[in-house]
Ligand code: SF4
């Protein structure tokens with residue numbers, strides 16, 4: 001069994017096709033959509049957690065690539081060091097996924113790893129280096 005997090009990027013012409021559904025039907029894979037951004041007339045992006053038999057997973061990913069979907073493995077994760085963070089909010093400006101947010105009452109900056117697409121933009125932005133990349 002494998003369980004992997006992947007970022008799928010696909011062109012506008014593929015948006016209406018049941019590509020992700022085929023992963024379940026034809027390759028017996030289970031998936032959980034962690035993030036999806038599909039805008040009219042633009043490319044779409046989806047972050048999925050995919051689980052299943054290793055051989056089925058490899059075939060499913062090959063199918064996606066053959067269909068024209070760009071598949072990026074997210075084999076890293078972002079960790080927030082709470083001891084270092086002084087809640088300056090600089091990272092909230094660059095985060096494209098909504099993984100970083102400010103609690104308006106306390107003005108503290110929170111991080112939700114489930115929403116992170118590991119773009120690493122916050123890492124270089126954080127003055128005390130509280131956001132760091134970890135290989136998983
Ligand atoms: S790496 Fe940082 S900026 Fe990028 S999505 Fe994750 S938390 Fe947001």
Ligand code: SF4
Nearest residue numbers: 085086088089091126
């Ligand atoms: S940029 Fe760094 S110090 Fe500032 S809020 Fe984000 S994690 Fe905290």
